[in-house]
Amino acid sequence: xxxRLVGRPAPDFTMETVDGEGKEFGRASLSDYRGRWLVFxxxxxxxxVVCPTEITALSDAADRFRxxxxxxxxxxxxxxxxxxxxxxxxxxxxxxxxxxxxxxxxMTKQVARDYGVLIEEEGIALRGLFIVDPxxxxxxxxxxxxxxxxxxxxxxxxxxxxxxxGLCPMNWKPGDKPIRSN
Numbered sequence: 001x002x003x004r005l006v007g008r009p010a011p012d013f014t015m016e017t018v019d020g021e022g023k024e025f026g027r028a029s030l031s032d033y034r035g036r037w038l039v040f041x042x043x044x045x046x047x048x049v050v051c052p053t054e055i056t057a058l059s060d061a062a063d064r065f066r067x068x069x070x071x072x073x074x075x076x077x078x079x080x081x082x083x084x085x086x087x088x089x090x091x092x093x094x095x096x097x098x099x100x101x102x103x104x105x106x107m108t109k110q111v112a113r114d115y116g117v118l119i120e121e122e123g124i125a126l127r128g129l130f131i132v133d134p135x136x137x138x139x140x141x142x143x144x145x146x147x148x149x150x151x152x153x154x155x156x157x158x159x160x161x162x163x164x165x166g167l168c169p170m171n172w173k174p175g176d177k178p179i180r181s182n
Contacts, residue, residue, distance in 0.1 A: 003116070005115065005116065005130075005138050005141055006138050006139065006140065006141055007137065007138070007139075008137065008138060009136050009137060009138070010030055010038075010040075010130065010132045010136055010137065010138040011030075011111070011114035011115060011138075012029070012030050012031075013028075013029065013030050013111045013114070014027060014028070014029040014030075015027065015028055015029075015075065015104040015105055015106055015111060016080045016104065016105045017073075017080065017083075017102040017103060017104045017105070018080045018083045018084045018087065018102060018103055018105075019102050020059070020087065020098055020099030020100050020101050020102055020103075021087070021098055021099075022083075022084050022087030022088040022098065022099075023084075025080055025084075026102070028073060028102060028104050030132070030136060031136075033071055033073075033132065034134065034135075034136060035134050036069050036070065036071055036134055037068065037069055037070035037071070037131065037132065037133060037134060037159060037162075037163070038070065038071055038072075038073065038130075038131070038132040039058075039065060039070050039071070039072045039073075039129070039130075039131055039155060039159065040072075040073050040075070040129070040130045040131075040132060041054075041058070041072075041073075041074055041075065041127070041128065041129040041130070041150070042074075042075050042076065042106075042112055042115065042117050042125035042126065042127065042128040042129075043055065043074060043075070043076050043125070043127060044076065044124040044125060044126075044127070044146050045076055045077070045078060045124055046076060046078040046082045046083060046085075046086040047082075047086055047089075047094060050146070050147070050148075050149050051076075052091075052094070052095075052096055053149055054127070054149045054150055055074055055096055055099065055103075056091070056096060056097070056099075057152045058072055058074070058101070058152055058155075059072075059096075059098075059099040059100040059101065060100075060152075061152045061156065062100030062101055063100070064156060065156070065159070068156070068159055068160065068163065069134070070131075070159055071101065072100070072101040073101060073102060073103075073104055074099075074101065074102070074103045074104065075103070075104045075105075075106050075111065075112070075125070076103070076105070076106065076124075076125065077105075077106050077107060077109055077112065077123065077124055077125060078105060078107075079105050079107055080103075080104075080105045082105075083103040083105060086103075087099060087103070106125070109123065109125075112125040112128075115128055115130060115141075116128070116143075117143055124146075126143050126144065126145070126146060127143065127144040127145070127146055127148070127149070127150060128141065128142070128143045128144075129141070129142050129143075129150055129155060131155075131158065131159055131162060133162070139162050140158050140159075140162060156174075157172075157173065157174065160174045164178050165178070166178020166179065167179040
C-alpha cells in the first residue's frame with residue numbers, strides 16, 4: 001500500500017533546473033519555496049504529445065498563480081539539456097517556446113519515487129500534481145494516467161480553496177463562503 005503524503009511534510013528535493021527562457025541552468029530545492037505556495041507537477045517525458053498542452057497552459061496561467069502567492073515547478077526524468085532544447089524548439093515543431101517557470105530534472109528518479117508517481121518498469125512518472133503550503137506541508141495531490149491531461153482551472157480552484165481557511169464543499173468556487181472557517 002502506498003504511503004500517505006497529504007497532510008505531512010512534503011518530501012524534500014534538490015534538482016537541476018533550466019529557466020523558462022531556456023537559457024540558464026540552476027537548482028531548485030523545496031526550501032527555496034518556503035513562505036510561498038508551490039504547485040509542483042510531474043509529467044512523463046519531453047517532446048511528447050499531451051505534456052506540452054499542460055505545460056504551456058500552466059505557463060499561460062502563471063500570473064494567476066503568482067497573484068495567489070504560488071510558484072510553479074515542472075519536473076520530468078529528462079535532463080536539463082533536453083528541457084532546454086524543448087523550450088528552445090518552436091511550438092510549431094512540437095516545442096514549448098518560452099515558459100513562465102523552470103523545468104527540473106529528476107534523472108535519478110528519486111523525487112518521482114518519493115512522491116509516489118514513478119512507474120518503475122517504464123522509468124517515467126505518472127502525471128502527478130502536488131500543492132505544498134508555505135510551511136512545506138503537502139496539502140493536495142492528484143495523479144492521472146499519462147493519457148489524461150490536468151486542468152489549470154481545477155488546480156487554481158483547489159489552491160484557492162486551500163487558501164480560504166475553511167471547509168470547502170464539493171463544487172466550491174472562489175467567492176463562495178466556506179462551510180465554516182478553521
